[in-house]
Amino acid sequence: MATALEITDVSAATCGTSLVREPLSTADAEQLAATLKALADPTRLRLLSIVAASEGQEACVCDLTEPSGVSQPTVSHHLKVLTDAGFLSRSKRGTWAYYRLEPAGLERVAQLVALP
Amino acid sequence: MATALEITDVSAATCGTSLVREPLSTADAEQLAATLKALADPTRLRLLSIVAASEGQEACVCDLTEPSGVSQPTVSHHLKVLTDAGFLSRSKRGTWAYYRLEPAGLERVAQLVALP
Numbered sequence: 337m338a339t340a341l342e343i344t345d346v347s348a349a350t351c352g353t354s355l356v357r358e359p360l361s362t363a364d365a366e367q368l369a370a371t372l373k374a375l376a377d378p379t380r381l382r383l384l385s386i387v388a389a390s391e392g393q394e395a396c397v398c399d400l401t402e403p404s405g406v407s408q409p410t411v412s413h414h415l416k417v418l419t420d421a422g423f424l425s426r427s428k429r430g431t432w433a434y435y436r437l438e439p440a441g442l443e444r445v446a447q448l449v450a451l452p
Numbered sequence: 453m454a455t456a457l458e459i460t461d462v463s464a465a466t467c468g469t470s471l472v473r474e475p476l477s478t479a480d481a482e483q484l485a486a487t488l489k490a491l492a493d494p495t496r497l498r499l500l501s502i503v504a505a506s507e508g509q510e511a512c513v514c515d516l517t518e519p520s521g522v523s524q525p526t527v528s529h530h531l532k533v534l535t536d537a538g539f540l541s542r543s544k545r546g547t548w549a550y551y552r553l554e555p556a557g558l559e560r561v562a563q564l565v566a567l568p
Contacts, residue, residue: 360498369497375492376485376491376492378481382481385475386475389475442472
């Protein structure tokens with residue numbers, strides 16, 4: 337319950353925050369830097385783009401190892417970072433985990449960098 | 453001359469690159485991760501937002517130390533990272549350096565995260 341409330345608070349604090357409208361508060365800057373750090377890795381950018389370009393913007397973890405060119409544990413680690421940061425959601429069906437693009441994650445970054 | 457050509461090449465390779473249209477190439481992912489890393493720091497996000505919210509989207513380095521809450525050498529280091537990544541440009545007038553927002557830097561990130 338406490339965790340759910342924290343997540344809601346963070347999302348409310350940074351939703352629609354723009355870099356160019358007014359100086360960012362320290363709290364917003366910390367939160368947005370953490371979100372951008374999750375994105376600022378070449379393997380994670382490639383994984384996210386592969387999921388986003390897949391049918392239904394969803395992919396099985398079993399189909400991500402080969403095109404990403406890294407080992408399965410490394411893929412799983414990077415997918416967890418992207419999921420924790422709100423760029424992907426995860427669901428399990430049978431043996432495999434499936435990852436789906438969460439457009440709200442990219443939208444938050446788009447709002448941050450949007451010019452007036 | 454070699455440097456100028458390199459910069460042109462990198463810019464051409466990543467201009468208009470989108471995460472959600474097709475899987476990113478390894479080269480594009482490396483370049484975009486480096487750009488995002490320059491942005492993914494709370495002090496740099498605050499400095500960039502202060503410059504962007506200033507009159508003419510330009511600020512003297514002498515006016516950035518106090519609102520950013522870090523030392524002048526730290527401010528200078530972060531401004532250099534933002535300038536090298538294409539988010540700011542720098543000009544010297546008299547004693548002081550002035551930093552201006554370069555909208556093309558943020559536009560490149562906006563294109564990366566744009567949804568179809």
